[in-house]
Amino acid sequence: MSIGLHKSEFKNPVIRWVDSRLPLFTMMQKEYGTFPTPRNFNYFWNFGALAMVSLMIMILTGVFLSMNYTAHTGYAFDSVERIMRDVNYGWLLRYVHANGASMFFIVVYIHIWRGMYYGSYKAPRELLWMLGVVIFLLMMATAFMGYVLPWGQMSFWGATVITNLFSAFPVVGSHIVTWLWGGFSVDNPTLNRFFSLHYLLPFVIAGVVFLHIAALHITGSNNPLGIDPKGPQDTIPFHPYYTSKDSVGLVVYFIVFAILVFFMPNYLGHPDNYIPANPMVTPTHIVPEWYFLPYYAILRAVPDKLGGVLLMFGSIALLFVLPWLDGSPVRSMRFRPLARIAFALFTLNFFVLLYVGGKPAEEPYVTISRFATAYYFAYFLVILPLLARLERPLPLPESIARAVLGRGGGPIPMAAAAKPMEKA
Amino acid sequence: MRMLKSLVLLGAMAIAPAAYAAGEEIHLPETRFSSDGIFGTFDRASVQRGFQVYREVCSNCHSMRLLSYRNLSEIGLTEEQIRAVAADVQVQDGPNDEGQMFERPGRPSDRFRRPFANDAAARTANNGALPPDFSVIAKAREGGPHYIQALLTGYEDPPAGFTLGDGMNYNRYFPGHQIAMAAPLNPDQVEYADHTPATVEQMSRDVALFLHWAAEPELEQRRQMGIKIVLFLGVLGVLAYGVKRRIWADLH
Numbered sequence: 001m002s003i004g005l006h007k008s009e010f011k012n013p014v015i016r017w018v019d020s021r022l023p024l025f026t027m028m029q030k031e032y033g034t035f036p037t038p039r040n041f042n043y044f045w046n047f048g049a050l051a052m053v054s055l056m057i058m059i060l061t062g063v064f065l066s067m068n069y070t071a072h073t074g075y076a077f078d079s080v081e082r083i084m085r086d087v088n089y090g091w092l093l094r095y096v097h098a099n100g101a102s103m104f105f106i107v108v109y110i111h112i113w114r115g116m117y118y119g120s121y122k123a124p125r126e127l128l129w130m131l132g133v134v135i136f137l138l139m140m141a142t143a144f145m146g147y148v149l150p151w152g153q154m155s156f157w158g159a160t161v162i163t164n165l166f167s168a169f170p171v172v173g174s175h176i177v178t179w180l181w182g183g184f185s186v187d188n189p190t191l192n193r194f195f196s197l198h199y200l201l202p203f204v205i206a207g208v209v210f211l212h213i214a215a216l217h218i219t220g221s222n223n224p225l226g227i228d229p230k231g232p233q234d235t236i237p238f239h240p241y242y243t244s245k246d247s248v249g250l251v252v253y254f255i256v257f258a259i260l261v262f263f264m265p266n267y268l269g270h271p272d273n274y275i276p277a278n279p280m281v282t283p284t285h286i287v288p289e290w291y292f293l294p295y296y297a298i299l300r301a302v303p304d305k306l307g308g309v310l311l312m313f314g315s316i317a318l319l320f321v322l323p324w325l326d327g328s329p330v331r332s333m334r335f336r337p338l339a340r341i342a343f344a345l346f347t348l349n350f351f352v353l354l355y356v357g358g359k360p361a362e363e364p365y366v367t368i369s370r371f372a373t374a375y376y377f378a379y380f381l382v383i384l385p386l387l388a389r390l391e392r393p394l395p396l397p398e399s400i401a402r403a404v405l406g407r408g409g410g411p412i413p414m415a416a417a418a419k420p421m422e423k424a
Numbered sequence: 425m426r427m428l429k430s431l432v433l434l435g436a437m438a439i440a441p442a443a444y445a446a447g448e449e450i451h452l453p454e455t456r457f458s459s460d461g462i463f464g465t466f467d468r469a470s471v472q473r474g475f476q477v478y479r480e481v482c483s484n485c486h487s488m489r490l491l492s493y494r495n496l497s498e499i500g501l502t503e504e505q506i507r508a509v510a511a512d513v514q515v516q517d518g519p520n521d522e523g524q525m526f527e528r529p530g531r532p533s534d535r536f537r538r539p540f541a542n543d544a545a546a547r548t549a550n551n552g553a554l555p556p557d558f559s560v561i562a563k564a565r566e567g568g569p570h571y572i573q574a575l576l577t578g579y580e581d582p583p584a585g586f587t588l589g590d591g592m593n594y595n596r597y598f599p600g601h602q603i604a605m606a607a608p609l610n611p612d613q614v615e616y617a618d619h620t621p622a623t624v625e626q627m628s629r630d631v632a633l634f635l636h637w638a639a640e641p642e643l644e645q646r647r648q649m650g651i652k653i654v655l656f657l658g659v660l661g662v663l664a665y666g667v668k669r670r671i672w673a674d675l676h
């Protein structure tokens with residue numbers, strides 16, 4: 001690029017003046033206006049935008065909550081209730097933030113599911129996918145620490161159980177735990193550092209989201225057919241087509257969100273968290289927030305503590321290497337008759353894990369959680385690698401336009417269809 | 425594809441409510457409160473009677489430290505009534521100019537007076553058990569007001585073979601069935617100004633509804649706002665979908 005003013009194409013003199021010095025408007029126009037996007041997205045492609053909106057809502061409500069929140073074991077619980085009672089629309093802020101976390105996870109789980117079904121993790125989008133997994137991990141850390149802040153019974157005991165996991169590591173374990181706590185139990189120093197990190201991490205997430213989107217705009221989006229666009233007939237400009245389609249999804253998202261916030265704000269929470277934290281009284285069942293339950297089930301599936309911890313971390317680590325576990329060149333499972341069944345079972349299995357994760361560690365839940373954990377790992381480590389070799393994919397359509405508009409031209413053989421992907 | 429979608433939906437619907445139901449199942453009796461449902465509100469007369477029950481009975485043991493007397497205006501008490509209720513208790517204030525603490529009659533801005541100076545005092549007076557604070561009790565128990573009402577009417581003789589601990593009472597709805605609180609309500613324990621018969625059933629309903637209000641004072645405002653917002657979003661959704669259809673029309 002040569003030095004000198006950018007040749008802006010905007011007519012408005014003010015916009016033009018700014019744009020020729022800092023081409024923000026040109027960039028937005030390029031990335032979100034005319035950006036060529038496959039013409040065949042279904043509504044699953046809404047969830048990236050929805051995740052972005054969720055993050056913004058969390059940061060916005062979080063900043064205002066923080067103005068009234070007190071990170072001290074003696075005041076935290078009461079300060080949250082004071083927000084609910086005495087701050088103007090404080091109940092709205094808090095319920096939007098608490099349920100917003102659930103909405104965020106629902107959206108991101110569907111977003112990840114979409115990626116797994118349509119093979120969005122495959123070349124050339126591996127890094128894009130891995131950045132997504134980083135976001136997911138950061139979200140889990142943020143939500144976990146956020147849940148500690150209201151300092152109810154589940155806050156305290158959840159924090160105790162989860163931080164204690166690190167003690168499973170030999171030699172360094174107990175030191176790590178003391179270091180995390182800032183003392184010898186979950187106490188005021190723990191609450192303080194969790195608040196600090198809870199405030200910080202969402203901005204780190206925002207940074208990684210930026211990289212995630214930058215990477216997306218290099219490779220371009222995947223699509224339900226999983227084949228690359230081959231020319232202008234396969235793509236449409238992002239605006240107005242996908243801005244209008246995303247708006248529909250956004251309104252539906254807000255309706256679900258509003259129903260939660262206004263009519264059932266504590267439905268997804270646990271009543272025990274309205275009992276102030278008490279280190280002397282252990283709740284009968286300590287359960288994390290619903291979005292952690294599948295991993296909680298994996299953690300408890302094996303009798304060995306270290307084993308459980310390793311399995312739990314492993315279950316997420318697998319997502320990082322998923323692009324290399326699944327060697328099939330066909331992205332979309334629409335064309336993978338066997339992988340599709342295996343993935344349907346994986347989906348069902350995930351709900352089974354979620355269910356048993358919320359149950360006490362007794363029979364039959366323990367046995368169920370073992371089988372479900374086994375399938376979770378088998379899907380990644382055995383089924384996908386095997387299917388990549390054994391499965392015969394269905395013939396891929398010749399192009400997106402052909403498939404969508406159904407005009408002329410039959411399907412072309414597998415081998416030819418898979419080619420463009422490999423070179424990309 | 426369709427199969428997968430329905431799988432996800434089904435799973436999501438089945439799991440959420442079931443996730444926390446654990447341990448021995450105790451079924452609460454069917455009751456209806458005016459605050460039930462998405463259009464539910466607090467029946468003012470009942471909430472006020474419930475406050476009377478709290479004030480005359482429960483407040484001897486249970487604190488409500490997050491509520492102030494002024495909050496009672498939300499359930500329809502007049503300014504004078506609130507001032508009278510507050511003035512009925514002595515609260516500690518100070519230090520004054522001489523550095524002394526002193527007692528004075530309560531004011532509407534004061535928090536509800538606590539029955540005990542601290543938890544240890546509360547335990548000593550209650551056979552070692554701590555009467556929980558009532559500020560958010562309705563949010564802190566599965567079933568909310570339904571549970572509280574069931575608890576208050578659930579006292580009975582223990583079944584044969586059940587050994588009660590010292591000073592404990594059998595309650596059908598309390599987890600584990602042994603509760604340190606003796607049945608707090610007896611027929612005609614309070615005299616309602618509106619001449620509603622003060623049966624245990626009636627008093628427990630009223631106080632349960634009062635506690636629901638105390639835990640979620642924003643409930644009515646929240647639901648009213650919610651109905652408006654959901655309706656608005658419904659219309660907006662139809663419009664957004666229409667716009668999207670029009671924009672996409674030239675593509676198909």
Ligand code: HEM
Nearest residue numbers: 058059062063065066069094098101143146147149150202
């Ligand atoms: C990734 C984004 C975020 C997630 C997933 C998240 C999650 C949570 C969760 C689950 C809670 C507990 C809610 C409850 O049960 O009461 C919470 C509380 C809180 N969060 Fe966040 N949060 C996020 C961003 C933020 C940000 C950016 C801030 C500050 C700028 C913030 C400030 C707070 C405060 C002050 C509380 C305590 C008040 C309360 O408990 O309601 N959060 N957060």
